[in-house]
Amino acid sequence: MLDVSDARLYYELRGSGPLLALIAAPMDADSFAPAADLLAAGYTVLTTDPRGIKRSWLADRERESSPRERADDLHRLLVHLNLGPAAVFGSSGGAVTSLAHAERYPDDVHTVIAHEPPTTSILPDRAEQAAAVEDMIATYEAGDVGAAWGKFLANANIQLDEEVLAQMFPAAPDPEAAADDRFGFTRMLRGTTSFEPDVAALRDGAPRVLIGLGEDSAGQVCDRTSRALARLLGTEPTMFPGGHTGFADDPETFAARMRELLA
Numbered sequence: 001m002l003d004v005s006d007a008r009l010y011y012e013l014r015g016s017g018p019l020l021a022l023i024a025a026p027m028d029a030d031s032f033a034p035a036a037d038l039l040a041a042g043y044t045v046l047t048t049d050p051r052g053i054k055r056s057w058l059a060d061r062e063r064e065s066s067p068r069e070r071a072d073d074l075h076r077l078l079v080h081l082n083l084g085p086a087a088v089f090g091s092s093g094g095a096v097t098s099l100a101h102a103e104r105y106p107d108d109v110h111t112v113i114a115h116e117p118p119t120t121s122i123l124p125d126r127a128e129q130a131a132a133v134e135d136m137i138a139t140y141e142a143g144d145v146g147a148a149w150g151k152f153l154a155n156a157n158i159q160l161d162e163e164v165l166a167q168m169f170p171a172a173p174d175p176e177a178a179a180d181d182r183f184g185f186t187r188m189l190r191g192t193t194s195f196e197p198d199v200a201a202l203r204d205g206a207p208r209v210l211i212g213l214g215e216d217s218a219g220q221v222c223d224r225t226s227r228a229l230a231r232l233l234g235t236e237p238t239m240f241p242g243g244h245t246g247f248a249d250d251p252e253t254f255a256a257r258m259r260e261l262l263a
Contacts (some may be wrong), residue, residue, distance in 0.1 A: 002080050002166045009073055011048040011056035013028070019086040021078070021260070022047050022247070025070060025093030025192065026184030028054040037252035039258060044083060052183045054176075061183050064250050067093075067193040071101035078108045087111040087262055091247060092118060092222070093192040095212070103198045111262065112212045114229075116222035116244055117233030123228060129221075140185045148185060157220045158244065199232045210261070213237035214246050248255025
């Protein structure tokens with residue numbers, strides 16, 4: 001644990017070697033565990049629960065959680081560890097955190113891989129996307145969790161099978177998991193999707209910034225945002241195996257791709 005002014009940050013370290021941080025939001029450190037175990041053969045791997053999620057305590061869970069706050073948290077962790085400039089892989093909301101961190105603390109990192117950042121603020125239909133997010137949040141806060149998730153998945157054009165849906169919506173949900181789900185939906189989603197990257201800082205700054213994209217994500221919202229951001233940065237997307245959660249679905253192939261990119 002690392003205590004900060006308004007939170008207590010939970011983190012895990014594995015392995016030895018150059019520092020590699022794997023971050024997500026609202027996913028917690030456990031989502032990276034299989035890949036982190038593999039990458040620990042060659043890297044010191046940092047994983048963490050974002051503020052307000054699972055084991056990372058937050059004083060006020062009714063406040064919005066912004067990417068820049070989470071970037072500050074990552075900076076505090078990296079300073080605390082004092083293991084030199086890191087490589088950072090951020091996925092989904094964690095990808096937005098990694099972009100905010102690269103803008104604010106470029107000396108912390110040498111490579112940033114922002115995997116499928118949901119930065120809908122850069123899309124031509126940004127107003128419609130923002131309205132859809134507000135509708136999802138309002139539906140969730142009205143108590144219809146299933147409908148809110150249904151709108152989220154439909155807007156993202158993500159198709160899930162019945163087994164995965166059953167895991168997401170158990171008949172008797174764990175109270176802590178439900179609280180995390182609510183925090184992620186109602187306090188993280190708005191700030192994450194509305195984040196506007198500083199393209200000049202990311203394009204011209206010291207860290208190498210790559211925009212990751214899953215090979216199986218074609219047609220999804222994060223396929224659109226990733227390609228749009230890569231264009232703004234004057235690059236092409238860096239392809240990864242699998243889809244939005246490829247690091248968890250096939251950690252062996254993901255770890256091999258990470259080693260290739262960091263070599």
